[in-house]
Amino acid sequence: MGRDPEEILEATLDTFPRLLLHHAKVRPNHPAVREKDLGIWQTWTWRQAADEVRALACGLAAQGFARGMHLAIIGDNRPRLYWAMAAAQALGGVPVPMYQDAPAAEFVFVLNDAEIAYAIAEDQEQVDKLFEARPQVPSLQHVYYDDPRGMRNYTDVLSFEKLQKLGREFDAAHPGFFEQQVDAGDAGDISVMLYTSGTTGKPKGVCQTHRAFIEAARGGIEFDRLTADDSVLSYLPMAWVGDHLFSFAQSYVAGFSINCPESAETVMNDMREIGPTYYFAPPRIFENLLTQVTIRMEDAGVLKRRMYAYFMQVARRCGAEILSGQQVSTADRLRYAIGNLLVYGPLRNVLGMSRIRVAYTAGATIGPDLFRFYRSIGINLKQLYGATETCAYACLQPDGAVKLDTVGLPAPGVELKLSDHGEVLVKGPMLLQAYYKRPDETAEAIDRDGFFHTGDAGLFDGDGQLKIIDRAKDVGRLANGALFAPNYIENKLKFFPYIKEAVAFGHGRDTVCAFINIDLSAVGNWAERRNLPYSGYTDLAGKPEVYDLVRECVEQANAELAQDPALADSQVQRFLILHKELDPDDDELTRTRKVRRRFIAEKYAVLVEAMYAGRDRQHIATEVKFEDGRRGVIAADLRIENVRTLSTTLPKAA
Amino acid sequence: MLYREVGQYRTTYQADAAIFPIRQDRIAMVALLVVAFVAIPALGSAYLFSAILIPFLILSLAAIGLNILTGYAGQLSLGAAAFMAVGAFASYNFVLRVPGIPVLGAFIGGGIAAALVGIVFGLPSLRIRGFYLAVATLAAQFFIVWALTKIGWFTNYNSSGVITAQPVVILGWHFAAPREKYLLVLAIVTVMALAAKNMARGNLGRQWMAVRDMDLAAEVIGIRPMRAKLYAFAVSSFYCGIAGALFAYTYLGTVEPEAYNLDLSFRILFMIIIGGVGTILGGFLGSAFIVILPIVLSVSIEWLDRSLHLSVPTSVASNLELIVFGALIVFFLIVEPHGLARIWQIVKEKLRLWPFPH
Amino acid sequence: MRDQPHARHAIGDVILRAEGISLRFGGVQALTDISFEVREHEVLAIIGPNGAGKSSMLNVINGVYHPQQGTITFRDRSARRMSTHDAALAGIARTFQNIALFKGMTVLDNIMTGRTLRMRRGVLAQALYLGPARREELEHRAVVERIIDFLEIQAYRKTPVGRLPYGLQKRVDLGRALALEPSLLLLDEPMAGMNLEEKADMCRFVLDVNEQFGTTIVLIEHDMGVVMDISDRVIVLDYGRKIGDGPPDAIRANQAVIDAYLGVVH
């Protein structure tokens, strides 16, 4: 078949609906979507996907959905919800994916802000939340659902099948309508609105154009040489920019298949079955995986543990280097080869990562040990840097030049510089068009030279790779004027498997103190091995043994901090272990699990004061929200402990 | 550890229901078959064939048969050998009295004959359970052997009451040499083992297991326990019958009914206990174990004789065998009631989860 | 399951009629002259103190026990001695008080056994795994997968039932009964020994079955809360006699019932 030359092709394939039709034409029988359902991987080819989208789009049109309207999409990663995005786009409308685990109350704001009239929900649970929100959302007219389970008594909702049926009738009645709608689309149109769960204030709707996401997708695809034969596991919230880039945009540009797990519980297993070649996960997931690995290996027999320990140490020594193609002695290469047979290979296999060619992590800084672990067992894990406003696309780590503490070089087509306050500024085709209905905020975020202010403080290293220290606005000063980068400290702490969350305080104070959240599974396991009985998180967190355990971690972190003159003063002097886990439902974390430092500081002011007042006990009672919406109070008498700090003059620890 | 299952996802129930859903297993299986059908015939000695492999395969087949009845359908049988006898003598008479019948045809005829007899002695199972049924099968054991001995017609009125198996000729090819016999037996056993596996994993097998695990519940959801049991008896006896025929035609050559005595029945029972009740694999493992054990014992005793010059009376060897068998049965029933097959399964699971312990 | 949902089925006419049922074991009088009706699409609860003969009643309905007097009329078939197999054929399925699953089999296989009545292929076809046998097997697998999905036990598909926690085993038991696609479903204490959450789930499943497939349901249950919530009608047995029959509220008020329950713990 006579292919048009690349650039013309690219020029004409400038919206997602066009890309969809393109794939349906050039690779009609190539898998586009797989979903684990009814025990097997149900597969849809690009042609089938295109037909589904067509029927759906026509259905929406029949229901009166038209150019410029917004379609709310709420649910776990389901093929039909991804199709809904394309369907809305085909009609010139804008899909607005929303975080499915948010309570109805949080729905209200977004639904109103985006003037949602049409919404597609995954199942009864989401529909219920929509209906709960409805009274406060006058605009909401039409609700559709994917899974009919338990929906029979609902009135004025329409099932997905019904919608598509209407669509097919409509399509038959209006031949050419769909094509004409797709043709009417323009690269400059808004392709999606993603709400940033901003660390402060109400979420903002980030309007991204087809062009922006397609450019970002294409850049990444060329950068990592992705092809239609790659496959990705789609398991992260659809409302999150990362998932939209990897599971939607890049899939549509490169034509590779996305795979939806059966349910949240089966993700690990489904990943093992599918074996994606292209993988994305925020650091916390890699962290959880590693924790699991460690825990499970601790149950193994002595011999196996020895073997594991030995080869892990081999890997630590030379694994990452071998992966980056660096100089490694033949002896080590041999050891690594054996290790690969006995440990790394099997480990990749049980983790479902055997086939991974490229894996990315971003969203928060990843611990060096963690990062190195995955690279050392031969998984090409890299870091990238980006924001919702930049289609999660600003910096990428090139193969062979992967560093532990940077986020890579500016990505193709991205212009990047630092403001004089050290804030990272980016410019490029992937920038947001605007914050929806927030001209002021938009103006604030994009300066007149067209640079977007990321709000991150960073610096370039020798090879021009970007290194992110902290949120620009969070970077504060200790009373003595020394630099105070709370995130940096918190991350250092969180790198320890036993510490799940940490909150550091110190701005305007003369010392640094911290709240700690222990990792229940890791510490719990640790406790069991010492047969230390505990009745739950609060109880465990209060145990003196646990305090000792955590103190060691903090002291190590201090040792590392002490090595960097600029940060030596922000060593943690005192800490306490919180009596409850920080939780998005209590607004202490964002949906992407970033700590809301200010909020926490206010909520637990009494604890902060206690720490600085030098008290070593403090009572606190906190109201909490349970999954089922009930409320309760957790009260505890918290211990506050001091930590040894080191002076910079000490020789560097090895 | 050697398993690499990532990316082996199934898009159809067909693939999901495969006997060996994991690629590595399929490869291993093919390799095994190649060894059995090509390598061994090329390298094996006559002794290996006729003293070890042929009996091993035949008894495996019988064990599979018994396992269908006892392991899957839960009907304890102490008469497996009797049904083998029926198969053998029926085949003999088919060849003898039906002019121009192909040997394989005679074998199948023997199998069917055994199946019919099996159904007859299975009838009591419709009313009685457990030991009571075991007794019924004992009755079969004694009655059949007695009948074959006493009724001359079966042995073609041979004075010494033995039959001499006719030469095995299939499509003009004469299976005389041990190697040829081995290949014939191997082929038959392979096919029948596969068939057994198919039944076991299909509707029939589920009915058997349902009747075994909770017959009343099975009845309530529409399974006919009687039919399921009789099927089990028929199929099981068919397998034993074929095994019996092969026993006569490819192993012993000249047989008396007593060759299929209670002792043989017990040995086959032991095979499935040691090998693994309710698995096809168990039949092979158990049979291998019980065929090889005596050889190992006698060899080691000989060695003792020669090296330590303590002249062990020959009777000791056989008694030692009894003791070891007995002890093993008890041991397995206590320590691993699911036998070698389960052990193998556990090892396999460990390999799949490697390096994790569980 | 991805089919169009129907609204709740309107309660129809009588599909099962028990008349003058009396059952004895040797000297023990288990049931005495019990008569009642079951209407299509309704959820009927049988309650009563332990040993009131509830389970025996179910066993009579699906032919496990044969009453000395009385007849059971299901649809238009009327019989004193209905065999369990006839009952199954007629579309009566049941679950068991103390779970009677096939311990040695996986969840999938357990539910597959429920399809036996609808599987036709012969031994030879199965042994050789011929096209028809294979096709049949896979078709029924597909049906069973929908049940697994319906009961939300996907994660345990290939787990031997013996290894499942009690609550899940109860679900599998229900799944096996559903596999018969019954028109009358007998549930013997489906929520016995469950914690609140499990009970809530089970209630949901029972109602979903009744509403989604219009299955008529007769259940024995001790938890009065549950009974009052999900049943359209309640029958009360005491010492093998029927002492109450009517809508939940009426039963709650019924003096005889209250007396029978005095001192009985729930």
Add this chain to the structure above:
Amino acid sequence: MIQFAFEVLIGGLLSGVMYSLVALGFVLIYKASGVFNFAQGSLVFFAALTFVGLLEHHVPFGLALVIMVGVMVVVGLAIERLVLRPLVNQPPISLFMATIGLSFLIEGIAQILWGANVRGLDLGLQDEPIQAISDATGMNVSKFDLSAAGIAAVLVIALALFFNRTRVGRALRAVADDHQAALAVGIPLQYIWAIVWSVAGFVALVTGLLWGARNGVQFALTFVALKALPVLILGGFESVPGAIVGGLIIGASEKLAEVFLGPYVGGGIEGWFPYVLALLFLLVRPEGLFGEKIIRRI
């Protein structure tokens, strides 16, 4: 003719008493621990063989007897402790198969200890017709059979009394009815089992001596177990009287059959006739003569 038949019948009944004796060994253990002890036959063989072995080593008869009682009790206890206790709560079928294994084990040991060749055993009873009876009725009734039957009868009665009169006996019956309940009312199961197994060992000894003296001490003794099976089926596994009656019926009928049917079919039908008889009987009454009807519960 009639007279001959009568003579056969009596012979049959007499040997039947000994079947009952063996069957009793089974019933005891079955009642107490729900195990069908296939190894009972091997115990009989072991007992007889060891006894003869002792005699051959010039151990005086009485002493040998005492020793043997001790030995058999120990063996019984050992079996209970090493084989059955670990298997408690296993399905009956596995227990049954375990006892099959056990029987192999015991036979092997016995023959390694004492060799496999047939030995005679003289209890001082001659297998000759009793003159008095012959003179009176002209029928031959073997002195041996009669006295053996006598001994057997005594033992049977003793046991019956033991189990109906003594505390242990009543406890045993409780256990047989319901293990849990027995435990609940504080009956020490394992203690009961120990007793039962040692008694079973003792019964095996007596049986062994009688049969050994009659047919010679040889491997064939183990088949006594097989003989006992049909007896148990007739009598029901759980019933002492059943075992006795069953034994008589089988003994009589098999002799009659052998004598009057045998010739037409070539003889040797003792081997299976009792079974077929038992089977036919089973089809009519699956729970045996004295067993209780099983009500299937869910």
